Amino acid sequence: MHNRLTPLLLAGLLIAPAAWAAQGHEHEHGGAPAPALSLHQGERWPTDAPLRQGMGAILALINERLPRIHSDVATEQDYGELADGVEAQLGYMFQNCHLDPATDATLHTVLTDAIEGVPVMRGERPDISRRDGALGVIRTLENYGSYFDHPGWSGLDRH
Structure with missing residues (x-):
C-alpha cells in the first residue's frame, strides 16, 4: 500500500460505505461489482509483517469481546472501543x-x-445494530484466515 495515498485512501474507505448505503446499499465500486474472493x-x-501485525491485533480485539458479542450483551463502550481499535489497525496496515497490486x-x-463495520459499531448508522458492525469484522477475520497465508494464524476463539 502506498504511503502517499494512505490518508486519502483511509478517508475514502471509511466514508464510502455511508455513501453506498445512502444509494441503496449496493456494494459497487465505480459501477463494477466488488471482486469475488479467490485464492492465488x-x-x-x-x-507481510505489518499486515500480520494489524490483523493479529484486530483478532485479539475481537477475541477479547467475542463471548459478549455472541451473547448479544456487549455494551456501547465495548463496541466503541472495538471500533477505535479496528480503525487504528486499519490505518496502520x-x-x-x-x-503487490x-x-x-x-x-x-x-x-x-x-x-464498513467501524462507523456501525460507533452507532453512526442507527438503522444497523452495533453488533452487526462487529459481525462484519468477524467476517473479515474469517475471510482473511481463509484467503491469506498468515503463519500461526489461530482464528477466532470459539470456546
Missing part, C-alpha cells in the same frame, strides 16, 4: 503494508466488512 493460483495470498486488491475486498 490455488494458494493463499502472501502477507494502510500506512505500512507493501503488497493483486494481493492488495484482494486484501481490500477482505477488509470491506471491517471498514
